[in-house]
Amino acid sequence: MNQRRSLFVITCIVFGYAFLYIPIFSMVVFSFNASKLVTVWDSANSPTLKWYHALLHNNEILDAAWISVKVALINACGAVILGTLAGFALARFARFRGRFVLSAMTTAPLVMPEVITGLSLLLLFVALEQAVGWPAGRGITTMTIAHMTFSMAYVTVVVQSRLATFDMSLEEAAMDLGARPLKVFFVITLPIVFPAVLSGWLLAFTLSWDDLVISSFTSGPGSSTLPMVVFSKVRLGVSPEINVLATITISVVTIIIVGVSLWMARSKRIATSPA
């Protein structure tokens, strides 16, 4: 019985992970393919770094990647500041009037279809430009603002749920020892919930990095992000360069995720061990 159950579990795991990782794995393999056709393996000349070389000289993709990095970085920092403040307010002032409405409103962007968010932001930017002359046209600025509006909601949820289990007597003890509330926030609360803030930052960065729909609505000429460029290229047929790009992205993401999880597992052990 036990034997069979574990066999079943193993089968599930194998199929589940295969489903998740075979596409990625094949993509990585094909990034070393010499053939111009992504679906044909040129065994005579492969593996090769030919397409890696080509990618590094493709200015269109490099420019788009640089724009994506800029937008994602600014967005992540802004969203973390706004989201942490909102999460703090929601977690702390447990019974202020309108808390429920506010909390529902901050989480609404999580369930709102992206098309609607993108469209409404576009309309807002156009209306603002006509009314006050800012923002002048659409570009990196409008795109970053748009990204912040939805990624902030994710940060809020992450920070709020961490603060919900935060031992309030730590803050009271700090105040008791003479620290004013603002100082308590920066010296006690923030360092202790920092892992949550960091995951919020990474989440916001990732959301912005691979956003396509909202970016398309709010970007302007000359401000195409990487996903937009990739998407338009793929519609004309998949080039092996895209495989290379994907492989590089996956490698970077893997390294960051593994590093951060190791670091967080360590600090979590410290934070949750009873004080």
Place this chain on the structure above:
Amino acid sequence: MPKPTDPALKASPWTDSDAKPYVRVEKLTKSFGEFKAVDDVSLNIYQGEIFCLLGASGCGKTTLLRMLGGFEKPSSGRIFIDGEDMTGVPPYERPVNMMFQSYALFPHMTVEQNVAFGLKQDRVAKAEIRERVATMLELVKLGGFAQRKPHQLSGGQKQRVALARSLVKRPKLLLLDEPLGALDKKLREHTQFELIGLQHRLGVTFVVVTHDQEEAMTLASRIGVMDHGEIVQSGTPSEIYEFPSSKFVADFIGSVNIFEGRLIEDEPAYVRIASPELGGIIHVGHGISAASDTVVWAAVRPEKINMSTEAPTATDNVARGAVQDIAYLGDLSIYLVKLPTGKVVRVTQPNTSRHAEAITWDQQVYLSWDDSSPVVVTR
């Protein structure tokens, strides 16, 4: 009971009507919605005291303490500390420190940084901080633990770090919420005496919350017994034990036998109470302030009852019953004696000799007590 050794401090300032209380609480009330967690409490606490707030779970001890610390805003009433009105003053501006029930050590700081935190807020010079922290850690016997993080400490060590952290600023008043709750019995007793010693040396006024009456008796110069948000009696441990003012207090502090009865003779020098529960008359050797023929309760402590197999000569303060149960506790034994009326009386006898004439199960015994032993309460 330890008394303050500082000659500047009176042995019992609460009996002196001229003494100025260090903490004065006036008609303090805290409501959470309809519910009154602390109800119209007035209290004076004097310099150098260890004042224990004692009461069952949920009776409002922590809430009262938190109001003294400034963490909870009173619904009405005032708090004066050292003559100054502190009612609306935030915690970071009060000359008071608190030791939290959960210790609340900062998990991301070392023991040393935890203890230094309060001094840093006051911008004390670095060298002085280092010195005072080191002295404090020596005092609580944690000299070698300065660089540890809180999660690397045992419960008792954490408790001592929390104590050091709250004492390092040399507060005039220290609030302690169940300071020894997390410790095992042996360590707790040991730490109780350490606390008393520390308090003597530093001359700090302590307000200690506890629900352990033994702990309160050991620590306190005075005890305030709380029930449903009110202080029902405050006094020295022996006052509370010997002269409880109500059935609740008598029952809460130690164990006691309570006999309901009717006042039949009410003289200035003595009273007599007819108690159907006892099946006899209780004679009390002092007058009380209650009208004749009212229902009163006589409380008799188990250790004040004599038990013998021979009938005593007196007719009052006597009962006869059968031993229903015996618990041997080493230094003393507890006997439960069932009277013919059905009432079970608790009697404790010290085991002074190893082979006393053994009273055993189901034996008929006579119970009697001195006329100074019962305490009569009217509520």
